[in-house]
Amino acid sequence: MRPARPVSAAIAAAAALTAVTGCTEKSSAQEGDHVVHVTATDDKCEVSKKEFPAGHVELAVENKGSKVTEVYVLFPDDRVVTERENIGPGTKQRVTAEVKAGDYQIACKPGMKGDGIRQTVKATGGRTIQRDPRLDKAVAAYRAYAQAQADETLPKAETFAQAVKDGDLEAAKKAYAPSRIGWERTEPVAESFGDIDPKVDVREDGLEAGQDPATDWTGWHRLEKALWQDKKIGDREKELADRLISDLKDWQNRVGKAEITPTSMANGAKELLDEVATGKVTGEEERYSHTDLVDFKANVEGAQKSYELLRPVAQENDKALTTELDRQFAALNTLLDKYRPDTTSYDFTSYDKVGKADRKELSDAVNALAEPLSKLAAAVVK
Amino acid sequence: MTDTSNDNHTPSPSRRSLLGWGGAGLALGAAAAGGAVAMARTDEDGGPDAGTAIAFHGSHQAGITTPVQDRLHFAAFDVTTDDRAEFVQLLKDWTRAARRMTAGQPVGKGGYGGLPEAPPDDTGEALDLKPSRLTLTIGFGPSLFGKFGLAERRPAALVDLPKFAGDNLDENRSGGDLCVQACADDPQVAVHAIRNLARIGFGKVVIRWSQLGFGKTSSTTPEAQTPRNLMGFKDGTRNIAGTETDRLKKFVWVDEKDGPAWMTNGSYLVARRIRMHIETWDRTSLQEQEDIFGRDKGEGAPVGKAKERDEPFLKAMKPDAHVRLAHPDANHGATILRRGYSFTDGTDGLGRLDAGLFFLAYQRDVRKGFIPIQRNLATDALNEYIQHVGSALFAIPPGVRDKDDWWGRTLFSEEA
Numbered sequence: 104m105r106p107a108r109p110v111s112a113a114i115a116a117a118a119a120l121t122a123v124t125g126c127t128e129k130s131s132a133q134e135g136d137h138v139v140h141v142t143a144t145d146d147k148c149e150v151s152k153k154e155f156p157a158g159h160v161e162l163a164v165e166n167k168g169s170k171v172t173e174v175y176v177l178f179p180d181d182r183v184v185t186e187r188e189n190i191g192p193g194t195k196q197r198v199t200a201e202v203k204a205g206d207y208q209i210a211c212k213p214g215m216k217g218d219g220i221r222q223t224v225k226a227t228g229g230r231t232i233q234r235d236p237r238l239d240k241a242v243a244a245y246r247a248y249a250q251a252q253a254d255e256t257l258p259k260a261e262t263f264a265q266a267v268k269d270g271d272l273e274a275a276k277k278a279y280a281p282s283r284i285g286w287e288r289t290e291p292v293a294e295s296f297g298d299i300d301p302k303v304d305v306r307e308d309g310l311e312a313g314q315d316p317a318t319d320w321t322g323w324h325r326l327e328k329a330l331w332q333d334k335k336i337g338d339r340e341k342e343l344a345d346r347l348i349s350d351l352k353d354w355q356n357r358v359g360k361a362e363i364t365p366t367s368m369a370n371g372a373k374e375l376l377d378e379v380a381t382g383k384v385t386g387e388e389e390r391y392s393h394t395d396l397v398d399f400k401a402n403v404e405g406a407q408k409s410y411e412l413l414r415p416v417a418q419e420n421d422k423a424l425t426t427e428l429d430r431q432f433a434a435l436n437t438l439l440d441k442y443r444p445d446t447t448s449y450d451f452t453s454y455d456k457v458g459k460a461d462r463k464e465l466s467d468a469v470n471a472l473a474e475p476l477s478k479l480a481a482a483v484v485k
Numbered sequence: 486m487t488d489t490s491n492d493n494h495t496p497s498p499s500r501r502s503l504l505g506w507g508g509a510g511l512a513l514g515a516a517a518a519g520g521a522v523a524m525a526r527t528d529e530d531g532g533p534d535a536g537t538a539i540a541f542h543g544s545h546q547a548g549i550t551t552p553v554q555d556r557l558h559f560a561a562f563d564v565t566t567d568d569r570a571e572f573v574q575l576l577k578d579w580t581r582a583a584r585r586m587t588a589g590q591p592v593g594k595g596g597y598g599g600l601p602e603a604p605p606d607d608t609g610e611a612l613d614l615k616p617s618r619l620t621l622t623i624g625f626g627p628s629l630f631g632k633f634g635l636a637e638r639r640p641a642a643l644v645d646l647p648k649f650a651g652d653n654l655d656e657n658r659s660g661g662d663l664c665v666q667a668c669a670d671d672p673q674v675a676v677h678a679i680r681n682l683a684r685i686g687f688g689k690v691v692i693r694w695s696q697l698g699f700g701k702t703s704s705t706t707p708e709a710q711t712p713r714n715l716m717g718f719k720d721g722t723r724n725i726a727g728t729e730t731d732r733l734k735k736f737v738w739v740d741e742k743d744g745p746a747w748m749t750n751g752s753y754l755v756a757r758r759i760r761m762h763i764e765t766w767d768r769t770s771l772q773e774q775e776d777i778f779g780r781d782k783g784e785g786a787p788v789g790k791a792k793e794r795d796e797p798f799l800k801a802m803k804p805d806a807h808v809r810l811a812h813p814d815a816n817h818g819a820t821i822l823r824r825g826y827s828f829t830d831g832t833d834g835l836g837r838l839d840a841g842l843f844f845l846a847y848q849r850d851v852r853k854g855f856i857p858i859q860r861n862l863a864t865d866a867l868n869e870y871i872q873h874v875g876s877a878l879f880a881i882p883p884g885v886r887d888k889d890d891w892w893g894r895t896l897f898s899e900e901a
Binding site (some may be wrong): 110201369370427429470471472473474475477478481482484 | 560601602689691790
């Protein structure tokens with residue numbers, strides 16, 4: 104046993120607690136209002152209240168069932184406001200969201216399957232989020248950008264699909280990487296529709312347990328493997344080319360309705376860099392075609408777009424941060440330009456030709472940008 | 486930019502903030518209680534208490550004579566910015582974070598309780614853990630002096646280490662513009678410290694290489710049991726103790742007259758990653774093992790003597806015995822303060838453990854310390870079982886004096 108804490112520590116404790124209270128007073132006063140307790144079982148999804156003030160809402164989820172569950176907050180048309188997967192039996196999780204006044208559904212999905220057990224809830228209008236109108240403008244501009252990326256991607260994807268259907272291996276290889284640029288620029292938005300990403304951009308190792316690569320693996324990377332590794336185009340590939348187009352059309356039709364907030368834009372920018380850090384820098388993403396640097400560049404461009412739209416507000420709140428971000432975006436873009444002979448083209452060096460030391464340099468530059476970028480959300484809502 | 490909070494207040498709810506009362510000069514205690522009682526506690530076994538915080542401020546940096554902690558996370562960094570002001574700001578940010586972490590407090594505004602949409606300032610894995618006698622010690626490598634117009638300030642003693650017999654150095658485990666040695670009794674506390682400093686440093690510095698260490702192989706507290714290295718031998722019997730003021734002054738601390746002025750009260754650190762061929766060592770007869778070291782394996786007594794601390798009679802040892810060649814008497818009195826750790830980094834792809842000694846030695850001048858000793862070890866019988874695979878040398882600046890001071894001020898401030 105340790106000796107009892109001396110008096111000086113107790114005083115320090117009291118002082119520290121005072122500081123804490125002072126700091127969190129604002130939010131704790133309304134603690135009760137915005138917390139909805141959700142009790143999930145294998146056949147029930149109980150909510151502690153069906154009405155709560157618009158604004159910040161927090162779901163305190165407890166899974167009392169025997170299956171792993173997931174909890175969604177949904178718009179009436181089933182678009183996702185927020186979600187939390189993999190809530191194990193007997194565990195508690197907190198899910199937060201910013202919601203405007205209106206009707207919503209809370210869904211629990213025992214076994215993480217199906218439409219779930221639903222409860223209709225209402226966010227009432229009193230306290231809506233007061234937002235800087237410049238941020239609303241930024242959101243609108245980013246929404247238009249995401250839509251434009253999808254619109255521009257479709258013809259490029261169709262060129263790629265047509266080459267596959269023509270059985271023209273070389274033309275298909277050439278059209279592959281360009282067909283992905285718009286998707287890679289807006290990946291966090293695309294991923295917010297949870298069902299599209301696994302159809303078009305999954306890698307073989309990303310298939311879920313029980314899925315058969317022969318029948319369940321679809322999308323770009325399945326075709327990438329056929330073109331570069333197997334070096335042949337068969338009936339299945341032609342079929343998958345059509346399927347890719349129909350899935351991308353689905354994306355094109357839905358992208359404009361994505362739920363976008365200033366903080367999701369900021370964090371989306373950071374997530375694009377995370378994509379680079381975990382998939383591109385390692386060469387895992389495009390393991391057959393080695394076109395990783397094309398995706399890399401597109402991810403950075405998408406992040407930069409998001410950042411530039413938020414920049415005026417962020418700069419007022421944290422000038423040091425935007426100065427650093429400007430510098431690190433420029434540094435990373437300059438570094439990437441080393442790998443393309445022509446800065447107007449997307450013909451980048453094949454990633455298998457990029458040596459270990461150069462990969463580390465790229466990785467260091469990504470870290471140098473992503474770390475300050477992770478602070479953008481805070482700078483936007485300050 | 487990252488950590489602008491007042492050092493003396495902890496706005497986030499942290500249990501750790503309540504634990505940082507163990508050492509003198511701790512910011513939180515002094516601020517909150519108007520002069521905290523300085524406490525030095527010991528556990529029932531008489532050893533240093535793992536919960537204690539080691540004072541960060543002092544004329545020398547902590548982590549050199551501090552009683553050696555159980556764990557190490559050592560990191561060498563390369564500087565990527567060419568903006569001197571930015572680098573100086575990083576040193577100040579690092580000092581602020583180090584001051585907090587060594588006191589058992591989280592970095593910045595803490596590990597939770599902030600904006601839900603933003604990542605917390607502190608990574609959080611050391612929350613609720615004790616200060617664990619964490620020390621953070623910074624050093625500057627020779628290559629740093631090629632930057633920021635520092636060439637004229639490079640100490641003469643910060644030489645480029647010569648190539649030694651048997652060296653098989655891996656460039657990716659050698660050198661570095663600067664280093665941070667994190668020692669703590671809890672590995673998670675040491676790892677947390679390096680991780681948070683690396684995070685604060687992104688965009689200005691990058692990790693070049695790093696090393697985890699366990700099972701200290703040297704002791705700076707002779708009253709404690711001498712630890713053993715991975716070869717099973719006691720290591721550090723005759724090390725300089727943290728209390729031996731005269732020997733520290735003579736062999737470890739840079740004196741005012743040594744120059745340059747900015748290094749006064751600093752030291753020089755040699756870091757060597759020494760791979761041990763432990764599989765062949767383990768197949769070596771006890772007699773040969775003891776002959777190689779010049780001490781017996783159980784007690785650690787020198788050849789012909791009964792007790793570990795008996796004065797060794799070098800001539801009784803084989804001419805190529807390790808202790809005989811490394812002893813100050815065989816090196817014109819050359820003496821270093823050792824602070825090494827054992828390491829195992831998985832396997833080497835050939836079914837052998839990648840294991841050995843991460844050798845850390847502090848001295849007043851490497852030209853009179855490590856270099857002559859290492860040269861004399863060219864004929865060491867131990868060389869058959871070891872190989873030096875990583876190497877670095879750093880100038881360790883003096884300590885951070887008070888809350889307004891920062892790591893490297895004497896080097897980067899013109900008046901120093």
